[in-house]
Amino acid sequence: MSGEGAHAHAHAAAPERRLLWAMGLTGGFMLAEVVGGILSGSLALIADAGHMMTDLGALGLAHAGMRLGRRPADAKRSFGYRRLEVLAAFANGVILILLTLWIAAEGVLRLLNPVPVLGSAMLAIAVAGLAVNVAAYALLRPGAREDIGMAGALAHVLGDLLGSAATVLAAIVILATGWVPIDPILSLAVAALILRSGWDLLRRSGHILLEGTPEDVDLGELARAAAEIEGVAAARHVHAWSLTSGRRLATLHLKLTDRATPAQALAEVRRMLRTRFAIDHSTIELDLDPPDAADAHQHPPMTRERHS
Numbered sequence: 001m002s003g004e005g006a007h008a009h010a011h012a013a014a015p016e017r018r019l020l021w022a023m024g025l026t027g028g029f030m031l032a033e034v035v036g037g038i039l040s041g042s043l044a045l046i047a048d049a050g051h052m053m054t055d056l057g058a059l060g061l062a063h064a065g066m067r068l069g070r071r072p073a074d075a076k077r078s079f080g081y082r083r084l085e086v087l088a089a090f091a092n093g094v095i096l097i098l099l100t101l102w103i104a105a106e107g108v109l110r111l112l113n114p115v116p117v118l119g120s121a122m123l124a125i126a127v128a129g130l131a132v133n134v135a136a137y138a139l140l141r142p143g144a145r146e147d148i149g150m151a152g153a154l155a156h157v158l159g160d161l162l163g164s165a166a167t168v169l170a171a172i173v174i175l176a177t178g179w180v181p182i183d184p185i186l187s188l189a190v191a192a193l194i195l196r197s198g199w200d201l202l203r204r205s206g207h208i209l210l211e212g213t214p215e216d217v218d219l220g221e222l223a224r225a226a227a228e229i230e231g232v233a234a235a236r237h238v239h240a241w242s243l244t245s246g247r248r249l250a251t252l253h254l255k256l257t258d259r260a261t262p263a264q265a266l267a268e269v270r271r272m273l274r275t276r277f278a279i280d281h282s283t284i285e286l287d288l289d290p291p292d293a294a295d296a297h298q299h300p301p302m303t304r305e306r307h308s
């Protein structure tokens with residue numbers, strides 16, 4: 001391997017190593033919190049373990065995206081393997097919502113029928129969990145500026161910091177006052193964090209799987225931007241969607257003016273798609289009908305069309 005190639009490989013491997021270390025810390029302590037929650041009787045600890053599971057899922061998806069994204073496309077999967085990340089995210093979102101419902105139901109039952117909680121054991125485990133989350137945050141923060149998957153994983157870890165802090169608070173209240181209901185009350189707050197993460201994951205991955213238009217792309221604006229390019233009379237049948245969270249695609253038909261240079265118009269439209277809408281892969285069809293014939297069956301001006 002050349003010096004430049006070795007440097008590139010090392011640069012790509014560094015974020016993966018940080019993710020693996022963060023996954024090891026998070027996954028190991030998630031199991032410790034489940035065991036500790038069962039032994040101490042703390043639902044808040046179990047709820048925080050559920051939130052750590054969201055972190056572990058986000059870290060795993062970011063790592064899978066990095067690894068699978070480097071696999072080459074083949075005859076059966078011409079776009080490669082990166083959409084496995086989206087399928088995993090959708091499944092993870094479903095699991096998180098079901099987990100939230102369980103924690104909420106258990107929390108209500110604990111409020112109606114309080115269960116004794118070992119505050120000292122709960123506090124020790126919660127403080128250790130807070131330390132683990134701080135370590136994971138420190139590992140992920142450097143790469144979050146450059147990689148959107150890492151940034152999403154960092155957001156999950158930051159949310160879990162709040163969950164761990166809530167559990168520490170519950171343990172302190174129980175030790176100081178003996179007021180056990182604080183445990184299920186704060187577990188419901190942590191469940192709300194999990195629900196938010198799970199729903200956002202489900203919504204975003206479902207939108208991609210349904211080939212929805214990227215949220216910051218207005219198809220009407222895209223069509224108008226194409227029509228403003230020299231040599232382009234109109235843009236029709238415009239569709240845009242995401243293959244994965246980081247790769248956008250588009251298809252459209254262009255009607256050119258009679259004095260247009262097709263190659264130049266195509267190049268300008270593709271440049272506009274890249275720079276203005278972050279669409280790197282586009283399929284553009286030229287409408288080569290004579291001007292009179294094209295005008296006879298021209299579609300009305302486009303405002304906002306969804307891919308169906």
